[in-house]
Amino acid sequence: MTAPARLSPGDTAPDFTLPTDSGDPLALADLRGRTVLLYAYPAAMTPGCTKQACDFRDSLASLQAAGYEVVGISPDKPEKLARFRERDGITFPLVSDTDRAVLTAYGAYGEKQSYGRTVTGVIRSTFVIDADGRIERALYNVRATGHVAKLRRDLGLD
Template sequence: MSTSETTARLAVGDKAPEFTLTDAAGNSLSLSDYRGKKTIVYFYPAASTPGCTKQACDFRDSIESLKSLGYQVLGISPDKVSKLEKFVANESLNFPTLSDEDHAVAEAYGAWGEKKNYGRVYEGLIRSTIVVDEEGNVALAQYNVRAAGHVAKLRRDLGIDPK
């Protein structure tokens, strides 16, 4: 993919691309493992950075209420498994974090493309959240989300009251 291209974004009703990735513990995990459950798949640029830590801890602190509403959470980044292992341990994360080093899954989900930061243009991970329904279809697709306050906004957008 050229640096001027942005991958196609998913839309509500699209079939969520299947994937199998390695989690922080070294286990293989697939989207199909979550069939029959509502699954929040969120993409973040880099473990242990301020924004990504804030967002991950927000999901960590909300996981029980999300699960009580039938939602599972999967975090995906281009980090190596060893970095994710430290991130999970340091932040006591209670949901799977998955390594997408070649960013193939991020590309399939439209979460990889051109970014601009302080006038610099480069290709990278676009902070994004895709909610997949029980049948494996996209129920909600959000791109360029903010790390701070994202879970509360996601809950509002899903029509579930913040708890």
């Protein structure tokens, strides 16, 4: 497997309809008219992913006040996402991409470096999708810790 194709500003965001942690479907098209922060993470309830989700949770009110909707996406099953949401008080939708098709379409699944080895997995990424469904920013290989604070600064919110 080679490096996945990456999205760039101006690209149309790949549409999706995926089950959420509650089992209900969420479609990107349902969020048209709002700016979406879609963030891809490897696995619910792991230390880095928990830190990142809690950072988004803690910033959610100010992000929403600035017009942003947050959605997390991982290959975890909805049942695991529900436990994650409950355990950590996550207050935004978590969507399940068990076949990794959407993650792949966003360039957030493929070869990556992990502890000096090349492995295949979820590439921690964040996408800013504008109200018309276009990629405003595509950030790949982001760090779990400090990412939300950096994103807030880059978006002019701090």
